[in-house]
Amino acid sequence: MGRRTARTEVVDRPMGSAETEPRPSGTPRGRWLTVGKDGRLTLYATARDGLLRWTEERPGGPEWTGPDFFRVEDLTDLTIVQGADSYVHFLGRRDRPDAEGPGVDIVHAIQYQTGRPVTEWRSLGNPYRGAERGRLVGVPAGVVDARGTVFVFVRNAGGGLQLRRERPDGGWGAWQDLKGARLADGPVPAATSNGFVEVLVPTERGVLQWRQEAPDGPFGPGQLLQIYAVEGSGATLETAPGRLTYFWTDPNTGGVVAFRAGAWPVPLGGAPGAGAVAAVRAPLDGYDCTVLAHRGTGGTLLMGACGTEGEHQGVWWQDTGVNCAANPALALDAFGRIVVAVLGADGVLRVARQDAGPGLSLSPHWQSVG
Numbered sequence: 001m002g003r004r005t006a007r008t009e010v011v012d013r014p015m016g017s018a019e020t021e022p023r024p025s026g027t028p029r030g031r032w033l034t035v036g037k038d039g040r041l042t043l044y045a046t047a048r049d050g051l052l053r054w055t056e057e058r059p060g061g062p063e064w065t066g067p068d069f070f071r072v073e074d075l076t077d078l079t080i081v082q083g084a085d086s087y088v089h090f091l092g093r094r095d096r097p098d099a100e101g102p103g104v105d106i107v108h109a110i111q112y113q114t115g116r117p118v119t120e121w122r123s124l125g126n127p128y129r130g131a132e133r134g135r136l137v138g139v140p141a142g143v144v145d146a147r148g149t150v151f152v153f154v155r156n157a158g159g160g161l162q163l164r165r166e167r168p169d170g171g172w173g174a175w176q177d178l179k180g181a182r183l184a185d186g187p188v189p190a191a192t193s194n195g196f197v198e199v200l201v202p203t204e205r206g207v208l209q210w211r212q213e214a215p216d217g218p219f220g221p222g223q224l225l226q227i228y229a230v231e232g233s234g235a236t237l238e239t240a241p242g243r244l245t246y247f248w249t250d251p252n253t254g255g256v257v258a259f260r261a262g263a264w265p266v267p268l269g270g271a272p273g274a275g276a277v278a279a280v281r282a283p284l285d286g287y288d289c290t291v292l293a294h295r296g297t298g299g300t301l302l303m304g305a306c307g308t309e310g311e312h313q314g315v316w317w318q319d320t321g322v323n324c325a326a327n328p329a330l331a332l333d334a335f336g337r338i339v340v341a342v343l344g345a346d347g348v349l350r351v352a353r354q355d356a357g358p359g360l361s362l363s364p365h366w367q368s369v370g
Helices: none
Strands: 033-035 041-047 050-056 064-071 075-082 088-095 104-111 122-125 141-144 150-155 161-165 176-179 188-191 197-203 206-211 223-225 235-240 243-249 256-259 266-269 278-284 287-295 300-307 316-323 329-332 338-343 349-353 367-369
Touching (some): 033 329, 041 064, 041 075, 041 349, 088 141, 088 150, 104 150, 150 188, 150 197, 188 235, 188 243, 197 243, 235 278, 243 287, 266 300, 278 329, 300 338
Antiparallel strands (some): 033 041, 041 050, 050 064, 075 088, 141 150, 150 161, 243 256, 278 287, 287 300, 329 338, 338 349, 349 367
16 A cells, blocks of 8 residues: 555644543444554543543553543544554544534544554545534444555435545545435444445344445445344454454344344344444364453443354353443454453443453453553
């Protein structure tokens, strides 16, 4: 990829004084625990008027540096996505009451390397010119395809889906209306290793799915799937080359389900509360497994594991008992260990790593970060 360089538009945002040090107010949507090319993990949290970041001092930890604070005033929502090149992309929804035009715009910034500054936040605008409809756009969702192209999706004022994608020269194309109606907020986009992008969005009548007709090509019309998902609960994982598995909360049973194209959803159990499921592939006892995590109805972290694409054989769930006030995050560290991160009701980020025990065995010692 020759269209981006780490030498342009890099802006460092220093922390405030100790008396005004920002504190986490929530976790971003998407991938808020990332792994860099150097193997170091990075944790992100939202704060008033900005973004907080903690970085592993060395691959595998356990020490962390931070927080670093990056100011983004008027930010209402933040989504984080990461491409195969390890670049971390930040997509924000910014609401500026005194601004001319729609008042709300979508903003984008990039972190090229672990622990390095974040670029300038650039506006991607709004599909509308006027404030009346402009303020009705939803929270941005995004994905990076195998070529490094960034795709941004938002629900529009009419309840349909709007897309803006990056051009090969690094600029951005115009907003494109993919149609649809009565969409819930929070699209769930995904990219496959063979170059395709698709997006699923819950609606009142089922789930709508848009898929690319060819890599780097246009999207076909939205297809209505007669399956149902709770708004904001979805996550996705590539479980075989070119094949995606979606996980979400079933509004009828209240449990987690898994779905792959061409098959019926598989109920997985669990007791998810509000928020999204997190998913990662990891070897457990020598087997390729899928590990899931979600905030339970009781406000604690629940984790489960099953064979990858073997959900029909059952998922083993465990309640960790650890307070979880927002969407949890999962990743593998430099040694291939599962790492789970949560934000507690006390506003403290905590992480735990897989220990040497059998199966999905976490260290009983949770590390407070920040």
